[in-house]
Amino acid sequence: MALRRRLVRALVALALLLTVCAGVLALPAVALAAPVELPRITLDMGREDEPGKVVGALKLLLLLTILALAPTILITMSAFTRIIVVFFFLRQALGTQQTPPNTVLIGLALFLTFFIMKPALTEINDRALQPYLNDEIAQEEALDAAAGPIKAFMLRQTREADLATFYSISNTPKPKAAGDVPLHLAVPAFITSELKTAFQIGFLVYLPFLILDMVIASVLMSMGMMMLPPIIISLPFKIMLFVLMDGWSLLVGSLVKSFH
DSSP states (O other), X not given: OHHHHHHHHHHHHHHHHHHHHHHHHXXXXXXXXXXXXXXXXXXXXXXXXXXXXXXXXXXXXXXHHHHHTHHHHHHHSSTHHHXXXXXXXHHHHHTOTTSSOXXXXXXXXXXXXHHHTHHHXXXXXXXXXXXXXXXXXXXXXXXXHHHHXXXXXXXXXXXXXXXXXXXXXXXXXXXXXXXXXXXXXXXXXXXXXXXXXXXXXXXXXXXXXXHHHHHHHHHHHXXXXXXXXXXXXXXXXXXXXXXXXXXXXXHHHHHHHTOO
């Protein structure tokens, strides 16, 4: 009986499918062959008699490119890298999976970055942005003036060994002063130093929670509860320890003070 019902259902489905196909084939040929209007996109590379307009277009293109790369510039040339790496180490050490969520951690790291970078941003505004907007300096001078505070901030956080490594790789003569260090060498050296510092801070953050996990695991083993995952028991204790010691204030304060 079950086999017969399945055959009947299959025949009914096949009949419905054939009916739909026949209806589609019976549509008027005009309806099927109706033209579909698509937008037309053209790229015109004409000639321009005034060079100033071409230069303005190129400057606009360069500005749009910089805006597209703004998140990368923010991450690689500011305090954001160290802060976000330490925050992810903390979440891994607590074992809370996706709590706090990435949006919260990135937002907190972003505002801490603005707080730490405020002196450099103020200097850029006073020395580069405002004079350029008031037509007191040219665009090239504004870019050089804006690069100075950022480069000074990066060099304060960069280890001499990391900077010497990139000078050795590029076979570039060592500069006589810190201001002579080019950006294409200062940026990768700064990122390398920031990652090393972030991993050192992350290790110090991870260590007490690791010890607590080991203690909980030893207690469970001694009680014969080998089938119970230690992280289930240690998670509330780690959260309680972090809250009682006011961990967020200590961590944020230490991160801010680590930028000398």
